[in-house]
Amino acid sequence: MITAMCNIDTSILEFIRNNLHTPILDKLMIFFTNIGESGAVWLVIALGLIISKKYRKVGLMMLVALVIGYLMGEGILKHIFKRERLFTHVPGIELLAKRPKSYSFPSGHTTSSFAAAGILAYYFRRYTPVFYLLAGLIAFSRLYLYMHYPSDVLGGIILGTLSCIITIYIFKKFFKKKNNY
Template sequence: MLIEKFDNTILLFIKNNMHFYLLDKLMIFFTMLGNDGRLWIVIGLVLLVTKKYRKEGLLLLISICIGAILGEGIIKHLVCRNRPFTHYPGIKLLISKPKGYSFPSGHTTAAFTSAYVLSKSFRKYTVVFFSIAIAIAFSRLYLYVHYPTDVIGGVVLGIISAKIGIYIFNKVNIKKLRSEVKDFYHS
């Protein structure tokens, strides 16, 4: 199949030509940054508790949740794609074996959702946000836990999730929502 050949050619190229000690450590670091979307969730929470950037934090967290629900909650269980290391039992992983299915990459989804949302509010850091997202996505290939098409799917899903989050956020009257929450707690 053409997709399998594409995926395997890229993974084998990375495995055979790019691995060395320092890059191993760097890729483990970037993958750990993306674990469970923690980096992005922490950024969202910091923004949320900062009065000036509360809206940005809320938008980021909403968008990350949309990506997680769509990717981890729905798509992975519909596609049921095994991870690359399951097809090559001799592969020695540099990280613990991830659980769950491969498509789409959750790390990549969260990273690109976040980079897209954050770059809309903090334009001068766009290159930084997308550089981190790309490094996280590449780390998943380098560490042999995702296929290239899983990462591509994560990029697409991440941007779609960000756009859905922005759309929903713009449609909801934040002042009305705040008022309702305030009334709920004071009644």
Template sequence: MSLLQNIDNSILEFIKNNMHSSIMDKIMIICTYLGNGGAIWIAIAALLTISKKYRKVGFLTLGALALSAILGEGILKHLIQRTRPCIDIPAIDMLIAKPLSYSFPSGHAASAFAAVTVLSKYFKKYRIVLLGLALSIAFSRLYLYVHYPSDVIAGIILGLMCGKASMTLLQFITGKIDDSEPIAF
């Protein structure tokens, strides 16, 4: 077994032995459902697109989410084909249905951090709340034994890159260097 796999397994074992409780079970299930398919982030982006003032931010967020889905779910998962911990360690009592897709990278973490990268730039006042939600969604994937820690870390990195790429593309298109204030299209 590789060093990375040993570290991943040790972290999951620590979470299982030290953090599980009936209250945490419920909280983590809710967190993971919020992240299913990027649902919470798509909802936020859709609401932003309704407002003329925040429309650009909504579309930037949707662009970052689309890019993270294409790269993570569409390409990387199928190239790497890593099995999930709930498959590798079948003795775990699952709190949610076992996902059918591959494990690496975490799509929940990627979409959360793609969206938060964009949203926190334009809504600085809510940065801590957004980051807390993204971290809760990412952690829920470890807690529920559907991702290894390295899957989640890779998802976070992918999401950060996709969020930044979305904003960089807008800067390139508009020719603006600092685009920190939301403006309408």
């Protein structure tokens, strides 16, 4: 099963590398990776929401979901799996972005993106496609830039979604007030 997963990962990455790379996409994917670095875009949105009294709790929930995802992914799972980065196995690969120092599984960019997008989508349903499009572009940028295997990104999607669900549960269970959670 692990061999089959590795073959699927490699096939997807080779397809992206051989068929999708263009100078314009190179710049766009670097942009999306950069705004996803350390959850930056999501932290800015969360802080913007916290400033507003009306949306403060949504911003706080985003922060909680981001922290849960970070602790579980960067703090625990990466050190359990210790999966080397994709580019360490490909001799002569020229990277378009800086080399991360952490392990590969799960993708932290993807975890934070799906944790935050899930919270935003829960409260601002009308904009759900926008939130998940941004999260998806950040996640895809990690594949495009050869920073992660597809299974790392899938793990990040699952972990981010789980972080969102846990956060919503915590707020519903322990912070009941007038507002509906």
